[in-house]
Amino acid sequence: MTVEALxxxxxxxxxxxxLQEAGYGNAALQLSRCWIRDPETLPFAKNVSQHALVNLLQDGLWFDKLQSEAANVDQRYHFGRDHGRPFSVPNGALLTLDQGIPAHQLAEAEEANGAVQEPPPRKGGAVKRKRAKTNGIEPRMMNPQTNGDVMDVEQNGNTHVTNSVRAESEAVASEAESPTVAEIPISTLSIGQSTEIQTEKIADLAPNTKFDVSIREPDKTVEQTLWGTSSAPxxxxxxxxxLRLHHIPKHDATEQTNGDPGTGTGTGLNIQRMDLKLPMNKYSITALCWMSPNEVVVSAREELVNEIGETMKMNRLFKIFDAGENYSVISSTAGLVNTLRWNTERELLLSISTDGEKGSIKIWKNNDDSIPAWSSFTATAIFDAVWISDSSFVVCGIGLFQVYDVGEELTTQRTLETRVTWETLKYDASSGIIAALGIEGQTSFLGVLHPNDSLTLQTHVYPDPYFTGLDFRPQQDVIIPDPDVLPDSSLVPSPTPAVFLATCSASGVARIWDANEPFKYLKRLxxxxxxxxxxxxFSPDGALLAAAGPDAVTIWDMEQIEKREVPIAIWRAQDWDNSRWDPGVDGEFSFGWDPDSSRLSIALGNQIAIIPVPR
Incomplete structure (x- = not known):
C-alpha cells in the first residue's frame, strides 16, 4: 500500500x-521563527482544513484500535482516561491569529520595537504588502535551514529522514522578479472558538446520576418510558x-443522599412511586400516550390460562384517569396495538394495530365509546404513525407510506410509492417536513417528505451502518415583522431557514442534516x-442534543456545534458497577428528556437512571 510521504x-x-487553534501563540511564533517566515505561503497550505492535526491523530488511533482487534493484539497507543488538568488559552491574547495577524508580522513588530505590541484593529479589507520573490518562490523558503526533507513512513511505524530530490519540472530560483504579492485574506483562525474544540473540559455526568431500583422485581421489566408535561413532570x-409513575424531585448537584448514593433509596432523592391500576395480573404494555397531565391511554395484552391449561391472549385499550386511581375500558377489539397518538386540538385518539399481516387504523372521537368513529385497513403491517394537523396523519410500514384525512369519512389523501420498510416517523410542525427511518434488505434509508414536493418521498442511503433514530430540533417562536414598516419583500429574497434533523446509528455516529435541503449533511458527530x-x-427547548445507548450518553450544545464538534457532557456506564447499571442486560432500551430539559432518563431491563444535565 502506497503511503503519502510526509x-x-x-x-x-x-x-x-x-498551536494557534489551541491558543498557544507563543509556541506558534517561536516555531515560525525557527522554521519559515510565513507558513501560509506554502503551496499545500490552502488544502489543510481546520483541526487537521487532531483529526489525523484521531484517525490514527481509530486505525490502531481496528488493527489490534483484527490481529487480536494490544493497542500500540493508549493514553488512559486521565489526561491531566486541561489548559485553556494560556497565551493566546497577543501572539495568535485571533485578530487576523500572521505570526511572522508580530515577530517583525517585536524585533523592531523590542516588545510585542497590541495587535492593530482588524480592518474590513485585506492587507496588501510586497515581498521579494524569485519565480514566485520566497527566498526564505529556499533557505537550506527550511528542512524540507521527506519523512518516509515505514511499515513498522518508524520514520527516517532522507534527502529530498527536486523534480525536473520544478522551477529554478531567479533573482530577476520581485512581483507584488496578491491580497492576503484575513485569517479565520479564532483562538477563543478553536480552543473550545480542543481544550475545554467536557462535563462528566456520572457522579450525579440517580438510580431507581424499585423495578428490581423478577416479573417486571421496563420496555417504554414517557415523561409527562411541564405542569406534571x-x-x-x-x-x-x-405501569408505574415516578415523581423524581430535583436536587442541586452537590446535595447528597442520606442513604446509598445514587440508588434512589436515600432521603435526599425521595422518589415517590405509584402503580397505575389495571384489572390484570400478568400483562405487557404495548403502547401508551398522555392525553392530559392527569390522563393516560395504554394498550395492554394479558395472558390468561383456562381450565385445561391453554394460554389465551387478550388485548384491551384503557384510559386511566383521576391521577391513576380509576380506569375505563375504551375497547377490547382494537387488536395488538403498537402505536397510540393523541390529537389535542380535536381530542381524537389514533391507534395502530396489526391484524395478521394487515395493518389496522382506528380513531376514537369519544374515548368512552367502544366502537371507533373511523377505521381503515392496509395491505401490509403498519409500524408508526404521526398527526401532521388536526385532521391529517401519516402512517408507515412495510412498503407503505400513506397520508390520511379525517373528515366526515376517513379518506386516503395520497399513497407514496416505496419499496422500503419504514419503521419510524418524525414530523416538524414549523416547516411541515416529515422524516422517516427505513430499511430494505441490508440497506438503511433516510426519507424526507417535503411540502414543496408533497407527491414524492425523497430517499437517501444512510451513510452509517445500523441506522437507529432521528429527531427534529424544536423550533423557537418566530416573531413576524409588520409588513407595513418593511420595504417591498418581493425585492428582498428571504433566506430559507435550516431545519435541523438529527440522526444516529449503532455504529457510534450521530449526524445533523438540513431537512429543508434534502439531503444536505451539516455535521458528523x-x-x-x-x-x-x-x-x-433534542431537548424540549432545542438547546441540547443527546445520543444515548446502554454504554454511554453524549450531549452537544446546539449553539456551539458549528465551532465545537466535541460534546459538552458525557455519561459512561463503565463508571458504575453492574449492581447499579449493567449495559449487557437484555431488553428494550428507552431514553427521554424531562419537560424542562434539565434531566434525561435511560432505562434497560429493570434499570432506570436519571441523569441531571447542568445548564
Missing part, C-alpha cells in the same frame, strides 16, 4: 496550525407487568468512545 514542512505546518414507565446510539433526541 515532509517536515507538512508536519511543521500542521503543528503550527494546531412525571416519568411513566411501562412494560412487563409494569462521533459518540462517546464510539459507543452505539440507540436513540437521539
Amino acid at each position: 515532509s517536515s514542512n507538512v508536519v511543521n505546518y500542521l503543528v503550527w496550525r494546531y 412525571l416519568l411513566l414507565t411501562a412494560g412487563q407487568s409494569l 462521533p459518540t462517546t468512545d464510539d459507543s452505539q446510539a440507540n436513540n437521539i433526541a
Whole structure:
C-alpha cells in the first residue's frame, strides 16, 4: 500500500496550525521563527482544513484500535482516561491569529520595537504588502535551514529522514522578479472558538446520576418510558407487568443522599412511586400516550390460562384517569396495538394495530365509546404513525407510506410509492417536513417528505451502518415583522431557514442534516468512545442534543456545534458497577428528556437512571 510521504514542512505546518487553534501563540511564533517566515505561503497550505492535526491523530488511533482487534493484539497507543488538568488559552491574547495577524508580522513588530505590541484593529479589507520573490518562490523558503526533507513512513511505524530530490519540472530560483504579492485574506483562525474544540473540559455526568431500583422485581421489566408535561413532570414507565409513575424531585448537584448514593433509596432523592391500576395480573404494555397531565391511554395484552391449561391472549385499550386511581375500558377489539397518538386540538385518539399481516387504523372521537368513529385497513403491517394537523396523519410500514384525512369519512389523501420498510416517523410542525427511518434488505434509508414536493418521498442511503433514530430540533417562536414598516419583500429574497434533523446509528455516529435541503449533511458527530446510539433526541427547548445507548450518553450544545464538534457532557456506564447499571442486560432500551430539559432518563431491563444535565 502506497503511503503519502510526509515532509517536515507538512508536519511543521500542521503543528503550527494546531498551536494557534489551541491558543498557544507563543509556541506558534517561536516555531515560525525557527522554521519559515510565513507558513501560509506554502503551496499545500490552502488544502489543510481546520483541526487537521487532531483529526489525523484521531484517525490514527481509530486505525490502531481496528488493527489490534483484527490481529487480536494490544493497542500500540493508549493514553488512559486521565489526561491531566486541561489548559485553556494560556497565551493566546497577543501572539495568535485571533485578530487576523500572521505570526511572522508580530515577530517583525517585536524585533523592531523590542516588545510585542497590541495587535492593530482588524480592518474590513485585506492587507496588501510586497515581498521579494524569485519565480514566485520566497527566498526564505529556499533557505537550506527550511528542512524540507521527506519523512518516509515505514511499515513498522518508524520514520527516517532522507534527502529530498527536486523534480525536473520544478522551477529554478531567479533573482530577476520581485512581483507584488496578491491580497492576503484575513485569517479565520479564532483562538477563543478553536480552543473550545480542543481544550475545554467536557462535563462528566456520572457522579450525579440517580438510580431507581424499585423495578428490581423478577416479573417486571421496563420496555417504554414517557415523561409527562411541564405542569406534571412525571416519568411513566411501562412494560412487563409494569405501569408505574415516578415523581423524581430535583436536587442541586452537590446535595447528597442520606442513604446509598445514587440508588434512589436515600432521603435526599425521595422518589415517590405509584402503580397505575389495571384489572390484570400478568400483562405487557404495548403502547401508551398522555392525553392530559392527569390522563393516560395504554394498550395492554394479558395472558390468561383456562381450565385445561391453554394460554389465551387478550388485548384491551384503557384510559386511566383521576391521577391513576380509576380506569375505563375504551375497547377490547382494537387488536395488538403498537402505536397510540393523541390529537389535542380535536381530542381524537389514533391507534395502530396489526391484524395478521394487515395493518389496522382506528380513531376514537369519544374515548368512552367502544366502537371507533373511523377505521381503515392496509395491505401490509403498519409500524408508526404521526398527526401532521388536526385532521391529517401519516402512517408507515412495510412498503407503505400513506397520508390520511379525517373528515366526515376517513379518506386516503395520497399513497407514496416505496419499496422500503419504514419503521419510524418524525414530523416538524414549523416547516411541515416529515422524516422517516427505513430499511430494505441490508440497506438503511433516510426519507424526507417535503411540502414543496408533497407527491414524492425523497430517499437517501444512510451513510452509517445500523441506522437507529432521528429527531427534529424544536423550533423557537418566530416573531413576524409588520409588513407595513418593511420595504417591498418581493425585492428582498428571504433566506430559507435550516431545519435541523438529527440522526444516529449503532455504529457510534450521530449526524445533523438540513431537512429543508434534502439531503444536505451539516455535521458528523462521533459518540462517546464510539459507543452505539440507540436513540437521539433534542431537548424540549432545542438547546441540547443527546445520543444515548446502554454504554454511554453524549450531549452537544446546539449553539456551539458549528465551532465545537466535541460534546459538552458525557455519561459512561463503565463508571458504575453492574449492581447499579449493567449495559449487557437484555431488553428494550428507552431514553427521554424531562419537560424542562434539565434531566434525561435511560432505562434497560429493570434499570432506570436519571441523569441531571447542568445548564
